[in-house]
Every structure is written in C-alpha cells, then in structure tokens.
Amino acid sequence: xxxxxxxxxxxxxxxxxxxxxxxxxxxxxxxxxxxxxxxxxxxxxxxxxxxxxxxxxxxxxxxxxxxxxxxxxxxxxxxxxxxxxxxxxxxxxxxxxxxxxxxxxxxxxxxxxxxxxxxxxxxxxxxxxxxxxxxxxxxxxxxxxxxxxxxxxxxxxxxxxxxxxxxxxxxxxxxxxxxxxxxxxxxxxxxxxxxxxxxxxxxxxxxxxxxxxxxxxxxxxxxxxxxxxxxxxxxxxxxxxxxxxxxxxxxxxxxxxxxxxxxxxxxxxxxxxxxxxxxxxxxxxxxxxxxxxxxxxxxxxxxxxxxxxxxxxxxxxxxxxxxxxxxxxxxxxxxxxxxxxxxxxxxxxxxxxxxxxxxxxxxxxxxxxxxxxxxxxxxxxxxxxxxxxxxxxxxxxxxxxxxxxxxxxxxxxxxxxxxxxxxxxxxxxxxxxxxxxxxxxxxxxxxxxxxxxxxxxxxxxxxxxxxxxxxxxxxxxxxxxxxxxxxxxxxxxxxxxxxxxxxxxxxxxxxxxxxxxxxxxxxxxxxxxxxxxxxxxxxxxxxxxxxxxxxxxxxxxxxxxxxxxxxxxxxxxxxxxxxxxxxxxxxxxxxxxxxxxxxxxxxxxxxxxxxxxxxxxxxxxxxxxxxxxxxxxxx
Amino acid sequence: xxxxxxxxxxxxxxxxxxxxxxxxxxxxxxxxxxxxxxxxxxxxxxxxxxxxxxxxxxxxxxxxxxxxxxxxxxxxxxxxxxxxxxxxxxxxxxxxxxxxxxxxxxxxxxxxxxxxxxxxxxxxxxxxxxxxxxxxxxxxxxxxxxxxxxxxxxxxxxxxxxxxxxxxxxxxxxxxxxxxxxxxxxxxxxxxxxxxxxxxxxxxxxxxxx
Numbered sequence: 001x002x003x004x005x006x007x008x009x010x011x012x013x014x015x016x017x018x019x020x021x022x023x024x025x026x027x028x029x030x031x032x033x034x035x036x037x038x039x040x041x042x043x044x045x046x047x048x049x050x051x052x053x054x055x056x057x058x059x060x061x062x063x064x065x066x067x068x069x070x071x072x073x074x075x076x077x078x079x080x081x082x083x084x085x086x087x088x089x090x091x092x093x094x095x096x097x098x099x100x101x102x103x104x105x106x107x108x109x110x111x112x113x114x115x116x117x118x119x120x121x122x123x124x125x126x127x128x129x130x131x132x133x134x135x136x137x138x139x140x141x142x143x144x145x146x147x148x149x150x151x152x153x154x155x156x157x158x159x160x161x162x163x164x165x166x167x168x169x170x171x172x173x174x175x176x177x178x179x180x181x182x183x184x185x186x187x188x189x190x191x192x193x194x195x196x197x198x199x200x201x202x203x204x205x206x207x208x209x210x211x212x213x214x215x216x217x218x219x220x221x222x223x224x225x226x227x228x229x230x231x232x233x234x235x236x237x238x239x240x241x242x243x244x245x246x247x248x249x250x251x252x253x254x255x256x257x258x259x260x261x262x263x264x265x266x267x268x269x270x271x272x273x274x275x276x277x278x279x280x281x282x283x284x285x286x287x288x289x290x291x292x293x294x295x296x297x298x299x300x301x302x303x304x305x306x307x308x309x310x311x312x313x314x315x316x317x318x319x320x321x322x323x324x325x326x327x328x329x330x331x332x333x334x335x336x337x338x339x340x341x342x343x344x345x346x347x348x349x350x351x352x353x354x355x356x357x358x359x360x361x362x363x364x365x366x367x368x369x370x371x372x373x374x375x376x377x378x379x380x381x382x383x384x385x386x387x388x389x390x391x392x393x394x395x396x397x398x399x400x401x402x403x404x405x406x407x408x409x410x411x412x413x414x415x416x417x418x419x420x421x422x423x424x425x426x427x428x429x430x431x432x433x434x435x436x437x438x439x440x441x442x443x444x445x446x447x448x449x450x451x452x453x454x455x456x457x458x459x460x461x462x463x464x465x466x467x468x469x470x471x472x473x474x475x476x477x478x479x480x481x482x483x484x485x486x487x488x489x490x491x492x493x494x495x496x497x498x499x500x501x502x503x504x505x506x507x508x509x510x511x512x513x514x515x516x517x518x519x520x521x522x523x524x525x526x527x528x529x530x531x532x533x534x535x536x537x538x539x540x541x542x543x544x545x546x547x548x549x550x551x552x553x554x555x556x557x558x559x560x561x562x563x564x565x566x567x568x569x570x571x572x573x574x575x576x577x578x579x580x581x582x583x584x585x586x587x588x589x590x591x592x593x594x595x596x597x598x599x600x601x602x603x604x605x606x607x608x609x610x611x612x613x614x615x616x617x618x619x620x621x622x623x624x625x626x627x628x629x630x631x632x633x634x635x
Numbered sequence: 636x637x638x639x640x641x642x643x644x645x646x647x648x649x650x651x652x653x654x655x656x657x658x659x660x661x662x663x664x665x666x667x668x669x670x671x672x673x674x675x676x677x678x679x680x681x682x683x684x685x686x687x688x689x690x691x692x693x694x695x696x697x698x699x700x701x702x703x704x705x706x707x708x709x710x711x712x713x714x715x716x717x718x719x720x721x722x723x724x725x726x727x728x729x730x731x732x733x734x735x736x737x738x739x740x741x742x743x744x745x746x747x748x749x750x751x752x753x754x755x756x757x758x759x760x761x762x763x764x765x766x767x768x769x770x771x772x773x774x775x776x777x778x779x780x781x782x783x784x785x786x787x788x789x790x791x792x793x794x795x796x797x798x799x800x801x802x803x804x805x806x807x808x809x810x811x812x813x814x815x816x817x818x819x820x821x822x823x824x825x826x827x828x829x830x831x832x833x834x835x836x837x838x839x840x841x842x843x844x845x
Contacts, residue, residue: 061838064744064841065842075670166678172812
C-alpha cells in the first residue's frame with residue numbers, strides 16, 4: 001500500500017498521538033480515494049457491460065419485418081450513463097469526500113436495479129447487490145453501506161408492492177417480503193460492518209506503530225546527532241585546551257591524547273593511544289603507586305586519589321622529568337569505566353615561585369635598609385633644624401650685639417661731624433662721613449640679616465591692624481621721594497578708585513613698597529617710576545587683594561637674573577653691587593614678607609627696558625602663625 | 636520555517652461546493668428514477684391482442700391432435716421478449732401431466748434471407764421435447780389464428796375448441812409466475828381455469844399499417 005502522508009512529526013513538531021492520527025487519516029484518505037477510483041472504473045465497466053449485454057440479448061425491437069433499437073439498449077446507454085457518470089465524475093473531481101462515497105453507494109445499487117431490469121428480473125442478478133455491498137466495504141467505512149442498503153430496501157419494497165414478479169419472480173408476494181430481502185442485505189451488512197471495524201482497528205494499530213516507529217527513529221537520530229555534537233564539542237575543547245587532557249580505559253591505556261599533551265610530553269596521538277599511561281609519562285619509580293591507586297578504585301571504589309589536585313613529577317619523551325599538576329577523574333559512562341587525566345606543566349610556575357621568594361627576600365632587605373635610611377634622615381633633619389635654629393639664634397643675637405656698638409659708632413661719628421664743623425676741622429668731615437655711611441650700610445645689612453633670620457626662625461610676628469591704604473601711600477611717597485628723585489627720575493602714583501583700608505601689617509607693607517621703590521630709584525637714571533594701585537584677586541582666585549605695581553624704565557634684568565632676584569644675598573650680577581651698592585637682601589625680604597602676609601610678588605623685566613614688580617596682598621591678612629598657635633592651645 | 640508543515644486544505648467555499656454536489660445528486664436521482672420508471676412502464680405495457688378463433692381454423696396448415704389438447708405459441712424469431720415466453724412454454728410442457736401436442740410457430744416476413752428465422756429462439760424451441768417448430772411465411776398462420784403479438788399462446792382441446800388465448804409472461808421479457816402459464820397448466824391438468832385470456836408481452840408480428 002502506498003500511502004501519501006504528511007511530513008513526519010519531527011518536522012511538524014507533532015506528538016506521537018497526533019502523528020498517528022495524521023497517518024491514520026492519510027491512510028484512510030488514500031483508501032477512500034483509491035476505492036473511489038476503483039468504483040469509477042467499475043461504473044464505467046458496468047455501464048459498458050450493460051450496453052454490451054443489451055446489444056447482445058435484445059438489440060432490436062420488432063414489428064413484423066420492421067426493427068428498431070430496443071428500449072433496453074437505450075436504457076443501457078442512457079440510464080446506465082446517467083447512473084454511472086455522476087459518481088464517476090465525483091470520484092475524479094472530489095476523491096475521498098464522504099459525499100462522493102455515498103453517491104457511489106447509491107449509484108451502485110441503482111445500477112443493480114437497472115441490471116435486474118435488463119436481465120428480465122433474473123434472480124441471479126441479485127448477486128450484484130451482495131457483490132456491490134462487499135465492494136463498498138473496500139471503503140472500510142460502514143456508513144456507505146447505509147445508503148446502499150436503503151436503496152436496495154426501497155427498490156425491493158416498491159417493486160415488491162407494485163410489481164413483485166420483477167424482483168421476486170412470482171406474481172403475488174407478501175407486501176412484507178421486501179423485509180426478508182432487506183434482512184438478508186442487513187445480514188451481509190453485519191459481516192461487512194465487522195470487517196470494516198476490524199480493518200479500521202488494524203489501520204489505527206498500523207498508524208500507531210508507524211508513528212511510534214517514526215518517533216523511535218527520530219529519537220535515535222536526534223540522539224545520534226546529539227552524541228555527534230557532543231563529541232565534536234568535546235574534541236574542539238580538547239583540541240584547543242591549554243592543559244593536557246588524556247582519556248584512559250580501565251586498564252589505564254590511553255584512548256585520547258589532546259594536542260596540549262602532545263606538546264607537553266613529546267608524543268604524537270598515534271604513538272600515545274593504546275599505550276599504558278604509566279609507561280608513557282610516569283617515572284618508573286612512581287608507576288607502582290599509580291597502578292595501586294587505579295586498582296583500588298576499580299576493585300573497591302576507593303576515590304582517594306581521584307578528583308584531587310596533585311603535584312607530581314612526570315617525564316617527557318627523552319626522559320626529562322618535570323613537575324605537573326594533575327587531576328584524575330573517573331568518567332561516568334555506560335560499560336567499562338574510563339578516566340580523564342588533566343595535567344598541567346608547572347615548571348614555569350615553580351620557577352616563578354622560586355623567583356618570587358627571592359624577590360620577596362630582596363624586598364624585605366631593601367625595606368629594612370630604607371627604614372634605616374629614613375631613621376638616619378630624620379636624625380639628620382633634626383640636626384639640620386637644630387643647626388638652623390642655632391644659626392638664626394646666633395644671627396639674631398649677634399646682630400643685636402653688633403647693632404648696639406654700630407649705632408654708637410654712627411651716632412658718635414655724626415656728633416664728631418658736628419663738632420668738627422663747629423671747630424673748623426673741615427678736613428676731618430669727609431672721613432667722618434665715610435665712617436657714618438659705612439656704619440649705616442653695615443646697620444642696614446645687619447637689620448636685613450636679622451629680619452631674614454627671624455623669618456626663617458619663625459620669629460617674625462605680624463602686627464595686624466586696619467589701616468588706610470591712601471594714607472600709607474602718601475606717607476610712603478614722602479619717605480621714598482628723595483630716593484626716587486635723586487637720579488633725575490620722575491615719580492607718580494596712580495590708583496583706580498578709592499583704595500579704602502586693609503587689615504594687615506602696616507609696617508611690613510610699607511617696607512615692601514619702600515624696598516621696591518628704592519630699588520627702582522637706584523637702578524633708574526633720568527627715567528620714570530610709577531606706583532599703580534588697584535583692587536584685584538590673588539592668582540585669579542576669589543581672595544580680594546590690593547595690587548601694587550612698581551614700574552621703572554631703568555636697566556632691567558635678564559630672565560636668568562629675574563629668576564634669582566628674590567634670593568637672599570643675590571643681585572643681578574656682581575658688578576651690580578659694585579655699581580649700585582645694596583646688600584642684596586631687599587628683594588629677599590620683600591618676597592618673605594609677601595609670603596608671610598599671604599600675598600605674592602612677581603617681576604617682569606627686560607634688559608635695558610626696565611622692570612615691573614607686582615605685589616598682591618590680601619585685604620584681610622590672616623596671621624597663620626597665631627592661628628596655628630591658637631588652635632594648638634598655646635596662644 | 637513552517638514550509639514543511641502540512642498545510643490543511645482550505646475549507647473556504649466547501650459548504651457551497653457541498654450544496655452544489657447535493658443539488659446535482661438530487662437532479663441525478665430524479666433522472667435515474669424517471670428513467671427506471673419509463674423502463675418499468677414499458678416492460679409492463681402489453682402488446683395488442685388479436686381476435687382468437689373459438690375453433691381451430693380450418694384453413695390452418697397445422698394439424699390438430701384429436702386425442703390431446705394442442706398448444707401453439709406464436710413468436711417473432713428476433714423478439715428478445717419472447718425468450719421469456721419460451722421459458723414459460725417449456726415450463727408448461729414440463730408441468731403437464733399429459734403432454735399436449737405443441738407447436739411453436741415463428742414468423743418469417745417477406746424479404747428476409749434464408750434462415751433469418753433460425754435464431755436462438757428457434758433453436759431453443761427446437762430443443763424442447765415434443766415441440767414442433769414451424770416457419771410461418773408472411774404470418775399466414777398467425778393471421779388465421781388472429782395473432783398479432785409475439786408470445787401469444789393458444790390452447791385447443793381435442794375437439795378444436797379454444798380453451799385459452801394470451802401471454803404466458805407477466806411482463807416484457809420477464810419469466811416467472813404468471814396467470815397465462817398457470818391457466819394453461821390448470822387446463823392441461825385439471826381441465827378447468829378461471830382465466831382464459833391474458834395480456835401478451837412481446838413484439839408485434841406485423842408492422843402497423845397507417
């Protein structure tokens with residue numbers, strides 16, 4: 001039987017039960033369609049045979065010498081055609097449809113009625129009825145027997161009632177005799193019904209078995225695919241694994257040897273497979289213990305040596321021994337047990353460990369040396385600080401001790417000048433003036449050194465007060481005027497808006513400006529000196545300040561000189577001291593004072609074009625030393 | 636992808652097609668029943684019955700038995716319906732306790748060739764024991780006996796008196812129980828019957844002259 005069925009359940013995602021139903025339906029449809037085609041052929045055959053029979057038995061009807069086509073011939077052609085063509089047409093146009101089967105069943109019985117007519121009511125023709133019912137059972141659908149049986153019963157009932165001889169062969173028959181005929185038909189129907197049911201049951205069983213078989217085949221195929229995929233995945237993993245992976249059978253023989261193992265041990269897979277692992281990569285002295293552990297597992301299930309990370313010694317081709325990290329695991333599988341050995345060459349790691357230990361030892365030694373050095377540095381720093389303090393204290397006390405006799409020298413030289421002038425000893429006056437000038441210079445130098453020492457010793461206090469900036473500047477101009485004007489310079493003070501007051505150290509502020517202006521007057525000849533004052537912020541920040549800019553167009557400085565100009569005891573160059581005099585401490589004090597008051601000082605200068613010193617002092621000076629001391633609780 | 640899945644046939648328009656099929660089936664059934672009815676009616680329509688003579692015609696060329704009834708069946712040799720009449724004729728002879736003198740007279744119209752009348756009917760009749768098969772050229776004997784339809788059977792007694800005239804089938808070409816056979820058998824065996832005239836189902840022996 002060739003049954004055209006839909007794709008199997010694997011492709012349609014159908015259950016086995018659904019697939020069985022599908023196969024059954026397809027087989028049933030195939031049977032219905034095939035039987036439709038058989039009946040179509042039978043219809044044509046019956047039609048043809050009816051015509052042949054009519055032509056043979058009663059081709060002509062006669063009236064004396066005149067003949068014409070017998071009505072039976074026309075009945076065979078026309079009526080037989082009508083009966084046969086419609087169901088035959090349905091069999092080709094609507095094969096497998098229930099309506100087609102029912103029409104065929106009715107037609108087949110009508111054909112029987114026609115044949116009975118054509119054969120003159122021969123009782124033998126009734127066998128056509130029983131044969132047709134059996135043929136209809138080919139459909140394996142007992143329902144088609146129902147319309148067929150009804151047609152037979154109706155035909156017998158009507159003919160038995162109106163023309164019993166045509167169906168029973170007797171002139172007079174019981175009006176219920178059709179029931180006897182129908183009963184015989186039903187008698188056959190019963191057997192055909194049973195046959196149909198059994199056929200259907202067998203078809204269902206066949207469909208169930210086919211679906212189950214398909215499912216089994218599909219499951220096996222899927223299992224094979226899964227296994228193949230799993231093998232492919234495992235092989236891929238083993239191929240690219242960085243560690244050695246070696247699979248062994250229960251005898252310890254290698255069955256799989258991955259590329260990492262080939263590289264590590266120096267054997268090809270072909271060489272390794274089939275060889276006992278112990279003989280291949282385990283040193284001879286270790287083989288006995290390995291085999292003992294394997295035997296314990298196989299005989300007693302002792303897994304003490306398995307599923308653990310062990311560090312062992314392995315041997316490469318050529319006999320070189322090297323450390324390996326090993327984990328051996330039994331593989332759970334059907335049949336004989338297998339083992340997987342995962343190995344990693346840890347030669348490099350061991351070497352790294354050793355180097356790490358060495359490195360840590362060296363680090364420990366370095367740390368100890370560093371600690372000793374720090375201790376030494378701390379001692380040295382304390383000594384240096386002590387020396388600095390001693391130096392400052394020494395300078396302070398020495399300066400104090402020097403200033404007392406020096407003031408006496410200056411004072412007495414001035415008195416001597418007055419007396420020499422009064423006494424008329426004019427020749428002595430220049431010498432006395434030199435003594436006085438040298439004394440003042442020396443006093444300035446000592447005062448500068450004293451200020452610097454105090455600052456470095458942290459003993460330069462700020463005397464903070466609120467003072468009027470304009471008044472301070474006016475007083476300053478009066479004081480510094482002679483120094484500025486003495487080289488034929490012009491001097492001007494410019495300010496933006498009202499200067500107001502500031503809270504700061506008036507003396508140091510004035511000293512800063514005095515030093516800058518006296519320097520400008522000293523290094524400028526027949527030039528212009530200006531003092532510009534304006535409100536600003538320090539370094540572009542938010543702290544409000546007063547900016548004092550002292551500008552001259554004197555000798556100026558190089559960039560190198562500008563960088564060192566605020567260092568103590570430093571002037572532009574050695575010739576400057578000789579040419580212009582000075583201690584080299586003025587700008588150093590300016591810088592220190594500005595720092596002390598939280599301000600800044602900077603210089604812009606070009607040789608031959610003059611200099612511009614910019615001082616920025618906060619409007620609210622904070623005495624950090626006092627503040628710190630206050631916070632320390634020692635105010 | 637669902638391309639490989641079985642695609643259920645579209646049921647759109649199925650009820651309409653089904654209605655068309657059943658409409659055709661009804662028309663078809665009506666045509667079949669109508670055809671069978673026509674056939675049925677034709678098979679039950681008897682032929683014309685001629686005027687049978689009350690006494691054996693003196694002009695007949697057939698010889699009547701003096702010591703037994705004489706049974707004559709007039710037949711058209713090409714009439715298929717008469718085959719059933721021959722079956723019944725043989726049945727009558729078989730059932731008769733004392734066989735009558737029996738004739739089967741086959742018509743042979745003018746204009747037909749030699750042995751035109753020697754059909755299977757002729758051979759069947761000739762095969763019946765004790766039956767004389769006679770060729771009736773131009774239907775002279777049939778005319779003498781007033782027979783115009785094939786299958787008409789007559790029974791005369793020993794004196795030449797007509798006992799029965801009519802058909803011995805119940806319908807065209809239908810063998811089996813029928814009144815004509817039953818009457819003749821009764822007359823032959825018991826000498827009595829209630830029916831002496833029945834319808835004749837067969838071909839006309841003579842062409843109808845307009």
